[in-house]
């Protein structure tokens with residue numbers, strides 16, 4: 001198994017994708033066994049058996065026509081700059097299979113489905129590796145767009161001017177926190193409900209229309225703040241014609257006021273300023289106007305053209321005037337729409353009403369919506385069962401620029417989704433099916449991209465870690481070819497020098513990766529003097545001699561050349577064995593370790609005080625309880641694990657005789673070198689010696 005560019009594969013898998021060809025590693029070309037040419041004719045075999053000996057003796061001429069190159073191979077249409085995906089489609093093979101094949105190509109292209117294959121030779125190589133032959137054709141016409149248009153439903157082309165009629169403007173109310181946006185919308189909505197159908201149920205839906213005294217209408221989106229505006233824009237729903245910028249006259253221009261100014265300029269949406277809270281005693285409209293000028297909004301009568309109205313949202317002052325100003329602005333903008341044909345619109349909000357079912361508020365932007373229409377929006381569809389206005393009254397129809405509540409959705413569409421009318425339920429189903437597939441496809445591509453990025457990150461991290469290890473000297477820089485001797489640091493740390501020769505690049509990389517896991521270079525350095533692909537050569541031997549290196553021949557021949565004196569070669573086929581060998585080499589270089597070996601133990605039964613050479617000396621009356629005690633060795637006296645003494649004996653006696661050894665269960669008298677130690681009955685005496693043991697490396701790569 002080899003691992004390349006993050007994908008694991010086997011030759012058997014690779015063969016599977018080729019259907020028949022067996023890949024020849026050495027020649028990089030597929031070897032084909034073609035069953036078509038291996039037919040048997042049983043009748044002719046029987047005939048042959050019946051032939052007489054004479055006939056057999058006859059000289060026969062066997063005509064042999066060499067098979068033409070590529071004969072019998074499937075042909076695939078190719079063209080320059082085709083994508084990896086297009087090639088897989090043209091071949092009729094899975095994308096993944098093709099990507100696997102690309103991995104076998106030296107300096108092959110990126111395997112991303114959208115990668116364009118600019119080099120014909122690369123295309124040829126891929127086709128060849130897939131056991132096919134190619135035919136260069138001209139690129140197919142890019143009919144993808146037309147194709148998609150048929151499957152999906154899209155907006156109609158712009159209507160001719162003669163079909164256009166005036167429509168109400170759609171307004172978004174924006175402004176700084178607490179400047180009165182919600183109050184303004186509430187007041188406007190109540191005004192509108194009160195003005196329209198008296199007694200109507202005031203509903204809080206996503207949009208409502210205010211009707212002016214002259215009969216003109218203004219539609220307000222009932223979601224204040226630029227978050228809603230930006231969200232709509234982000235979904236491609238550019239339904240706001242005019243922004244009403246609410247600025248509190250007491251606060252003046254604040255941070256979010258400036259943001260709205262910026263937003264309106266970015267999207268080129270005209271602004272009408274509503275200077276609010278003029279009823280407040282500390283209201284200063286003049287100051288607010290000046291600040292607006294500084295913020296880039298030049299008001300009418302103050303050197304600019306932006307219209308403004310002084311209002312009190314709370315008290316309902318000048319709200320009709322504000323609506324009229326908006327209407328005038330709309331007239332100036334010449335807002336018109338086509339009232340005929342299949343409808344187009346935008347979802348403003350969606351709810352699942354417990355009594356009425358799935359509902360959405362929408363603004364119709366083109367055509368006239370009626371009951372019975374079949375709509376699609378995003379991944380949802382509806383057969384319109386009923387239409388309501390913002391006051392909750394049923395509508396017969398909804399025209400451009402007017403908000404409408406639509407009942408009849410099978411799934412809930414999302415705010416900002418574009419609504420389009422289709423001719424039938426069947427068509428709605430096919431559109432949604434197509435969109436679903438598209439979404440899946442896009443998700444798959446996005447996932448692929450994520451995996452690719454992750455893989456790249458992983459590779460980079462791996463390389464960075466490896467480089468870092470090399471930098472701090474844990475691992476020398478790998479190189480192909482001999483290395484100058486002076487390169488080796490002449491320090492006192494013992495080292496194991498190795499030369500790796502392997503059959504294929506993958507094996508070599510795998511071995512080097514395993515060796516990378518060795519981190520004990522401060523004890524014994526593991527140094528790769530040289531590595532390469534192919535049989536062991538004379539120069540490898542020379543190098544081994546020069547560096548006193550061990551050669552590991554991994555599935556390659558090392559017997560063709562004479563083995564010089566003092567050069568060790570290990571012929572190895574399994575990386576595990578190589579590691580075992582290396583561990584032995586490393587262990588042999590590790591210094592011996594001093595370890596303590598317990599020889600025996602004794603219990604102190606009684607302590608005698610004797611006088612010797614006018615000194616008071618303690619004698620420990622003990623019994624050997626484990627092993628034996630040897631006078632020449634070292635002793636420790638312990639009390640409940642606490643060390644009282646560590647040193648030699650001055651004397652060891654059995655009864656009255658000085659002895660060298662006390663065996664298990666025998667009593668004795670021990671005199672310590674240090675007379676001052678205050679041992680007592682119950683203490684433990686341990687007899688031990690220091691021995692040297694070979695060390696073993698802790699390196700465990702697997």
Ligand SMILES: Nc1nc2c(ncn2[C@@H]2O[C@H](COP(=O)(O)OP(=O)(O)OP(=O)(O)O)[C@@H](O)[C@H]2O)c(=O)[nH]1
Nearest residue numbers: 176177178179180181182183276277280312313314
């Ligand atoms: N005196 C006075 N108070 C007002 C007026 N308009 C709004 N307010 C008050 O100002 C406060 C904030 O009003 P909102 O309408 O919630 O302001 P907003 O801009 O929607 O606030 P956010 O939703 O937090 O951004 C409330 O206490 C309103 O009663 C007004 O014209 N006059």
